[in-house]
């Protein structure tokens with residue numbers, strides 16, 4: 001069984017700044033602490049981009065310090081808020097391929113994890129140019145077995161018009177590269193949306209997870225009745241979260257975890273037994 005922790009959209013800003021009234025550094029620290037407490041057995045943590053909100057070196061320093069202190073195996077992708085060059089210069093171990101993109105691959109057991117750079121400098125829209133697609137084609141040809149793909153931008157419209165306008169524009173190109181390997185593609189993990197979301201794209205399962213700082217509210221969106229959806233990108237301060245994927249040769253299970261939930265834990269079994277006077281054990285008299 002392989003365990004991958006999926007974190008996204010940390011949007012770290014440098015001291016002493018806050019973002020939308022929130023402290024992304026503190027939220028990242030709490031998120032990492034939660035991962036360490038519960039998933040220190042993870043094979044890998046992947047952060048799918050928008051690591052820093054304004055892309056400045058001090059923000060990447062704050063981001064990298066927290067992950068280094070955690071001692072968790074981690075891979076960082078970039079998103080539309082990131083600056084590729086500043087990220088690569090600031091974060092120790094930052095991925096860089098021969099063309100300068102933040103791309104790479106890592107093998108975990110029989111699973112090949114592929115990390116894509118979908119950033120378009122100067123635009124919030126995602127892209128995967130011919131060079132990036134060529135590299136992906138090459139890696140797929142050189143590897144065998146199951147593949148999990150990580151990228152920042154969703155390659156599909158999700159019903160939130162202003163986000164759909166800045167999704168991956170080269171979705172057809174990505175699909176064309178993946179199609180010859182259809183049976184090998186186990187899952188796509190992406191960020192950008194700041195929401196827990198799952199479904200299929202052209203038959204391949206996908207999931208996305210919350211942001212670590214702010215979230216995307218669905219108010220005014222997901223309309224199918226012809227009424228125009230909102231043009232606004234509506235934010236919310238819902239708790240941050242991350243996802244945990246459990247992958248074996250038969251199944252892929254993705255759990256969504258909310259951080260900052262300080263409710264006292266209790267035993268469902270003990271409370272039920274005390275309250276109703278019967279045991280949960282179906283075999284009990």
Ligand SMILES: [Fe+2]
Nearest residue numbers: 009050079192
């Ligand atoms: Fe983001």
